[in-house]
Amino acid sequence: MTAIGMEVSGLTVELTTPRGTTRAVDGVSFTAHRGRTLALLGESGCGKSMTAQAIVGLLEPIASVTAGSVQVDGEDLLKVSRKRRRQLAGPTLSIVFQDALTALNPVLKVGTQLAEPYRIHQRMPAKRARAKAIELMRHVGIPEPESRVDSYPHQFSGGMRQRLLIAMAVALSPKVLIADEPTTALDVTVQAQILALLAQLRKEHDMAVVLITHDLAVVAEEADTVAVMYSGRIVETGPVDEVFEDPRHPYTRGLLDSVPVETERGADLSSIPGAPPDLFAIPPGCPYQARCPLVQDVCRAERPALETRAGRAVACHLAEGTAQ
Amino acid sequence: MTDSPLLDVQGISKTFQVPKGPNGNDRLRALDRIDLTLRQGETLGLVGESGCGKSTLARTLMLLERPDQGTVRFGGVDPFALRKSELLRWRRRVQMVFQDPYASLNPRLTAAQIIAEPWHTHRDLFRTSRERAARVRELLHLVGLRPSDADRYPQEFSGGQRQRIGIARALALGPDVVICDEPVSALDLSVQAQVLNLLNELQQALSVSYLFISHDLSVVRHVADRVAVMYLGRIVETGTTDEVFENPRHPYTKALLSAAPTLRRADRERKQKILLKGELPSPLDPPSGCRFRTRCWQATELCANTPPPPTADPTTPGHTAECHHPLDTRVSAAR
């Protein structure tokens, strides 16, 4: 059994806007193991990024954590002081965002930014930190790092910027790495390079990786475990192979069926009717009820809890009935 | 499908004047001698990496860019040679659906006004406002929206519904060709399938042709009859969809197909990922000879010196690749 990297339980984030207060993340729990990849899969707006931001303590002011815990190395990240959090950011937990251009500081040379973790956390002298930065750039596949260390972020391509961001995130060999849609803005050939780099670094540093994505195929190729999110909640979770072979939640099944594979050209794709519910008008009961082909009265009345049956966790009143 | 192409593009190039690049060059060749045909009722998929020239090609076919060389023939006529008054009528024949259903609809107009927008420049289509209103209702129905949606604003619709409005607007002038530039990539998977199904139904009903630009190869495989693969301003391989996907002959096509993640384990086990080395070269300074040679694992001296001519696959004539050493995956698979 692999060691636990991070254990998130009951994480709840409330969002307060002029339209009112609502739960954007509602009781999310998952465990990320060292050396493994857990994928958080879901459509846009389902709460993936908020989950990530809550874990790393970077929520916007309108959002706040109202319940839950995030255990890493015996500490609850949601309870520690700001100072402690800063100490943990880097050597314990780090994050890679989708948009490398906004995540990097545009007016600082990349070498300066890459040297920062070493200077701050390890109080390394400037010259040695710079040498470490160059080494790091080489390690993540940036050609001619000695001459590029003094360039600015905009002088790199999208793929290279994402490499820089990943380099910064793994500089201090964190135990847990969260990657929020790290390749969504990239071309497939570059995506393949970046995902391969992440997998290599995961092995080298024995990191627990939480990969946030909306791409089922990326999950199938990269992750060991998947947690499917819908409307702020995890509706199904389990080993990727099992969940994708035999989805138990109607939403997971609907998603898998919408992927154009093996369907004849021009034939109708199966699709999920409608769209996810408005965050401020989530109905009582199951959030998927308006789109679910199996909906019953009980689904409108009672909210299904994420229950584990035969090693698989599903939040659906009819989960047993849907399994073949 | 009829045999003579509706759209016949021969050798078009487009160069942009840009700030000087590292090698002092300030002329960026976004399209380099592109050949392309599209028959009535056909879907041609166009794939390639960001910046390879897909949208520039689309804009040229929309008659928004004038090519520096080459000819575009549309139903046998060169629209770029037409007088202004005639040109307007031609513009109706090619319309476009854009990627971002959030940015491409004016938030101050209702759905009905957005759909009717193109009629402001093409005033002769309808005589009365009643005719116009009736046509708006038909179009809403055609794309699966309700009559009551006519007076709602874009913000009140979901992404998928907005894309339906965008499609209705593209159909408002009764085009023969609809260029879809990444029409579903901003949409969630569950909604993507709805929109792809709609595009398919519309093609059956109206017999329109699609030029379908997408970076999602599984989507292209599902919708396209034929595929063209672009790299740095050139089409490097074209053929029927099955041919290109099953038997890619250009190394770039093969790398692109192998890089795309796949859902099915069986497919994954069959194919080996090719991780391309290096980066896309600057379009201001494309490599000599074959443009792909800086990243190609098969490159030889010949590739550096001589641009490869298009070579047809001897067994399937419609399938051509621009490569000195084309692959034959059928042979290697049989080995």
Ligand SMILES: Nc1ncnc2c1ncn2[C@@H]1O[C@H](COP(=O)(O)OP(=O)(O)OP(=O)(O)O)[C@@H](O)[C@H]1O
């Ligand atoms: N108006 C313009 N002026 C200067 N350069 C341009 C112009 N339009 C496009 N280009 C350049 O031409 C090349 C092709 O651009 P184009 O937008 O056609 O790419 P694309 O294949 O559509 O990319 P993407 O997948 O990112 O949409 C790029 O290098 C681009 O920077």
Ligand SMILES: Nc1ncnc2c1ncn2[C@@H]1O[C@H](COP(=O)(O)OP(=O)(O)O)[C@@H](O)[C@H]1O
């Ligand atoms: N700054 C914000 N203001 C208002 N709503 C927000 C804000 N940030 C996120 N939300 C809402 O919170 C929900 C979850 O957002 P997010 O976690 O970013 O989704 P995901 O990453 O899964 O696409 C969405 O409904 C989104 O619209």
Ligand code: SF4
């Ligand atoms: S609880 Fe009911 S509505 Fe929800 S997914 Fe299950 S069957 Fe469908």
Ligand code: SF4
């Ligand atoms: S011509 Fe040469 S470099 Fe170009 S794709 Fe073919 S083998 Fe590779």
Ligand SMILES: [Mg+2]
């Ligand atoms: Mg997000």
Ligand SMILES: [Mg+2]
């Ligand atoms: Mg484009």
